[in-house]
Amino acid sequence: MASPLEFARFRPRLIDALAGYDRERFFKDLGAGATVGIVALPLAMAFAIASGLKPEAGIWTAIIAGFLISALGGSAVQIGGPAGAFIVIVYGIVERYGVANLLIATACAGVLLFVMGLFRLGNLIRYVPVSIVIGFTNGIAALILISQLKDWLGLSIAKMPADMFSQLHTLATNLGSFNLYAFGLGLVCLIGLFAWPKLLHDKTRFGYAVHLVLGRMTELRAVRAGSRMPGPIVALVTLTLVSWGFNLPVETIGTRFGGIPEGVPGFALPDFSWETVKQLVTPTITIALLGAIESLLCARVADQASGQPRHDPNQELMAQGIANLVTPFFGGMPATGTIARTVTNVRAGASSPIAGIVHALTLLVVVLVAAPLAQHVPLAVLAGILVFVAWNMGEWREFSPYMLRRFSRHYRLLMLGTFFLTVVFDLTVAVQAGIVLACALFIRRMSTLFSVEMVSLQPPVLTFRLYGALFFGAAAKLDPTVQAVERAPRGMTVVLDAMQLISLDATGLDALRQLHKAVLARDGVLRIESLQPQPLEVIVRSGFADEITSGVPAPAAH
Template structure:
């Protein structure tokens, strides 16, 4: 019998989306893409700075990776680029290995992601338990919140360490160096981001006089149009103007990085060697694993909110792989699907990958035209935007005592264990330990479903009923059956009723062989009746059926 490995077909969703594409759909995509492109600008800079990189690394990642993920991906509306989930990971890699090795690890992760999609492993990511996803997502959100306190408060700290406890210690001993102007900008940014979405919609909370003023403002056409501008853009522009206009003594992109270089990103091959790649196995796997999980989770969210045809997970992983391989060649950082920008894209009217391409081109145009203005952006404002992102990223209600009491013990162990491992150690350790623990808990639950029931002892017949799955985690439950047979009168016929036996693996088969040997040792005969298709096929293929018919024992265990 011949077999072949089935590879995924490389067919971007863009090809199907262009069928019947018309001007009306293009105008919707154009508006949505331009909106998301503007939203992505402050986030891209903030993610890069928080990751220990220059702001242009985030911007060019959003442009290049965002274009490639939209053009080659398997989702109709997903927006790709730098993501908050990567901040802690990238910062740790930069601290330990340096920026040059981060570029190599990202490119290698891109190769892994492409191979995962090519070999149809996209669906396997869906099998990661939701408790693990919530645990590491909340852990990463917590680390983001802690990491942004330095710039949000304007603390004078030359270099922040990578691990959480060292960061907390460093923040505590430098708390007296806070900058009141930076604190004011940071607080104003954060408060504005929380209030902006409902400022002109739910005005009753502000008191009667303020309510009347806001209602009058809401009636103005210009104000109504302005209220649709995304909050991060409003915060970035308004607070930058305040800082620049009053010459506030706060740290900006210009004072720390010298601004953003004008013109196109430069292509440069990193110094590649197999020795370096071997040293970067752990960060490479971390970037690939997180990129795969985040991108496919984001694509699933996009399916739910857009109502468009479901995404192709394998094609999406291949696109993510190409994007993460190419972006480092231009100094970029890891990229993945971004839920906030994707949802913004959908709500703005996107209906095809053209919107994602427009988003990347919009970013490119803004950078080429307005790059010199970025030097005035206060870092406290970018930190406030990231605090807002980190807060919205976490699913904090899952930690409420009420929900935890309702959840199963296994769910609580997995979620809280993954959260604490992410915070205390790192994401790789957390996900690896979480998946191993999830497998162990699953084996234990499945083993509890298997049972052996003795239903009759009427000489010369002894009958047992088998229920559930007889696999390696439950095979030991056959020991009492062997002991019961050894105590039974000689010459008995033992019947195993397998009507409710749904699965049998090789370890379970070895257990049945032990039962058979015990029966033969007592001079009896073993019959297995009412077998389901899978257990029957396993017994026939292994030769155990012939052993039962001939009444001979099977091979000795090694």
């Protein structure tokens, strides 16, 4: 069995995937990677712009981090890059600390992620309750929806604040600059993204309606064949052409950012100092925590969807760490596993990390060739794509009254509390408070599982039976037993039947010692029978077994 201090082995899944790799698998990975690379382009730009950064920050993060995560990660088919979950976090860091400090925080988070994987902490992420995950995921999705209203409505706002209430106030006070053309582009984009998959999959209603409109079966087949193209790309290209062709008065990437640089970004070291790092502890932990949770949740989804061997969580964290350490030196933003692109990768037939590497290279070629065209992309279209992403990101059904009634009060409290804290405060506060609350509720629930039953009182023997785990959260439940002993006749033998006692900790042991003292005070004898292995080990190792045998309690601790 591995020692707790033993480091995780650094072995990328790519090494195992290449064993027996053949031409057929390569062409499947090639097609899947090219598809995902095309899908990643609008998402990468949209995530960066929504985070308060230039579009190239998202693009180069998708290329560099996507390549490193696939080449060095512990999952066979996971795609890495900028993610919607980071939008609110990154925007808040940029507003409070600036872009330069975001780069430093991201690099430091990369180091922290690598250390987490190195020390085998990947499995600990699985202990985060699902109610907390749903709560903060829905909270982030709601914040993304709110953050995109500015560009969707075409409002003339120079700079949006970071917190939700200030954003809503700013939006409300600037509704007079509403742009109907921008709203129309975003609305058509959103409707199109919801409707586009139905051209392929819904053959009875929507597909039949298309057939009636087109009038010829050959044209219907062409539409269905075309619907295999990723919806975001179709929306981006068609609506950009509409906006450019009709010269619509809407804000574009070119008017706000001046376009996208056509060359590869240069390597640049941020202005690093330990004083700066000390000020960035909270952003660093936030980025690392969210990156770890998102990447490992995504990897689990990839395992279930692809049927590939189970991912290595520690290797995945180390790869995420390297990616987040490297990308800031090229002006990139935080990266993690991305569920939408990973699922697209799986559905396109990917079978190894080669697909993720191809995705990064495809995106690189597209950017180098088509960078000048990106300046015509309307920001309202990117907002529509992000609203679609946020809607699919949230588990909204879990918040319905029907579903809430099915959950326990503890589950509802954790989920809704985490959602509220995420929206009102931030992710770090929400997750920290959620985990503390989850621990408190768990302790309370576990304490209800411990009980003491008086079996018989037949002088000179008083017998009790212990059930469950006697730990710090349940130790007080032994007080009535102590009181019963204090009322019992002198010289009694007190027997504890511990057959059903499954666990004992130091506080529970101290409660047993207090019971022993009460027995001795009544000139009695304590016997503990049928001990399970764990409680027996604690009692013997602590010397309590000798105290019971000798009838002498241990001296009080000071």
